[in-house]
Amino acid sequence: MKFCGNCSNLMRVKAEADGKYLYCKSCNTKTKLSEEITIDVSNTTEKKDVIIITESEENTFPVTEIMCPKCNEMRKAQWTMQQTRGGDEPPTRFYQCDTCNWRWREYS
Numbered sequence: 001m002k003f004c005g006n007c008s009n010l011m012r013v014k015a016e017a018d019g020k021y022l023y024c025k026s027c028n029t030k031t032k033l034s035e036e037i038t039i040d041v042s043n044t045t046e047k048k049d050v051i052i053i054t055e056s057e058e059n060t061f062p063v064t065e066i067m068c069p070k071c072n073e074m075r076k077a078q079w080t081m082q083q084t085r086g087g088d089e090p091p092t093r094f095y096q097c098d099t100c101n102w103r104w105r106e107y108s
C-alpha cells in the first residue's frame with residue numbers, strides 16, 4: 001500500500017492506456033507505477049547479494065598490514081598508488097593507518 005505524499009491518504013492503483021498509476025482521490029495526485037516496484041518485491045534474496053557487493057565496491061582502497069610510523073606497530077592500513085609527474089619514477093604508495101588515521105607515503 002502506498003500513501004499520498006501530499007495529503008497522506010491511501011492511494012489507489014489506476015490502470016490507464018500507457019501504464020498503471022497511483023492515484024489519490026483527495027488531492028488528485030498521480031504517480032506512474034514503475035516496473036522496479038514489482039522487481040523489488042519478488043527478488044529479495046538477490047537484492048541482498050547486490051547490496052553486499054555495492055558496499056565492498058564503495059571501499060575501493062586495498063588494505064595491507066604495515067608498520068605504522070605513528071603507532072610504531074603493525075597495523076591495518078589502506079593504501080593507494082599514485083604515479084608521480086615524471087612517469088619514469090616508480091609510483092608512490094600512500095598509506096593511511098586504520099587505527100590512528102595517520103597518513104604517510106612510501107616509495108616502492
Ligand SMILES: [Zn+2]
Nearest residue numbers: 004007024027
Ligand atoms: Zn493526496
Ligand SMILES: [Zn+2]
Nearest residue numbers: 068071097100
Ligand atoms: Zn597508526
